[in-house]
Amino acid sequence: MAVEIFNPNPTIFAPVKSSKVSSKTDYLWLADPLEETRSDAEEADSEEPIDQDEIFGTFQLLFASPKLIPIDLIRSIADPEHPNTLEELRVVSAPQITITGNRVHVEFTPTVPHCGMSTLIGLSIRVRLLRALPNRFKIDITLKPGSHQSEMAVNKQLNDKERVAAALENPVLVQTLEQTLANASLRGQPAEE
Numbered sequence: 001m002a003v004e005i006f007n008p009n010p011t012i013f014a015p016v017k018s019s020k021v022s023s024k025t026d027y028l029w030l031a032d033p034l035e036e037t038r039s040d041a042e043e044a045d046s047e048e049p050i051d052q053d054e055i056f057g058t059f060q061l062l063f064a065s066p067k068l069i070p071i072d073l074i075r076s077i078a079d080p081e082h083p084n085t086l087e088e089l090r091v092v093s094a095p096q097i098t099i100t101g102n103r104v105h106v107e108f109t110p111t112v113p114h115c116g117m118s119t120l121i122g123l124s125i126r127v128r129l130l131r132a133l134p135n136r137f138k139i140d141i142t143l144k145p146g147s148h149q150s151e152m153a154v155n156k157q158l159n160d161k162e163r164v165a166a167a168l169e170n171p172v173l174v175q176t177l178e179q180t181l182a183n184a185s186l187r188g189q190p191a192e193e
Contacts, residue, residue, distance in 0.1 A: 073128055073129065073132050074086065074092055074106065074125050074128055074129070075087040075092070076183060077092075077121075077124050077125065077128060077180055077181060078179065078180045078181075078182070078183055079091070079117075079121070079180070080117045080120050080121065080124075080176060080179075080180055081117055086108070086121065086125075089111055090109065090111075091108050091109055091110065091111065091121060092106065092108045092109070092125065096108060096109070096144070102136045102137050102138060103137070103138045103139075103140065104129060104133065104137050104138070104139050104140070105140040105141075105142070106125055106129070106139070106140070106141050106142075107142050107143070107144050108121060108122065108125065108141070108142075108143060108144065109143070109144040109147045110143065110147055110148050113147065113148055113149050114148075114149055115148065118143060118148055118150075118154050119154055119157055119158065120173075120176065120177070120180070121180075122141045122142075122143070122154065122157075122158040123158065123164065123167060123173075123177060124177055124180045124181060125141050126139055126141050126158065126164065127168070127177055127181065128181055140159055141155075141158045141159065142155045142158070142159070143155055
């Protein structure tokens with residue numbers, strides 16, 4: 001069975017560096033020895049704010065090393081049709097992410113207006129964020145207005161809890177999602193030999 005390619009020759013863009021570098025240092029032990037100890041109750045009650053760079057992807061200094069390590073959520077999700085990331089295809093970028101309180105809105109742009117993979121791409125973004133963000137966040141995933149022929153139908157599918165739950169019960173679809181998400185946190189790390 002031949003699989004239809006919706007965009008056989010996509011334009012590939014160079015990844016954009018994050019506008020922010022986190023200087024947070026992770027220690028070998030659980031806590032920073034110089035930081036005041038907070039009780040578990042205080043830790044649970046505090047809500048740490050997030051920004052679009054944390055959702056899209058940022059770089060962080062780890063173990064007091066001068067090397068920057070990418071901390072990605074959605075920038076390196078693989079495209080289902082091509083061996084490229086969503087960032088390289090400019091399907092999603094940091095300016096397309098809006099965070100208001102406990103609501104995260106991600107707007108993405110398919111590479112062609114008739115893209116049949118738009119629902120799968122949106123579902124990949126949703127699953128990645130559901131796995132990575134605390135439960136307090138409501139996630140909205142939409143297509144960029146005017147970027148797809150079936151924009152309203154795709155948006156309705158991506159933001160309907162029952163449809164998303166039904167899609168995630170399909171083992172073939174879940175396997176495809178896992179393939180798009182497999183390298184999402186490995187960008188910038190050396191390949192295993």
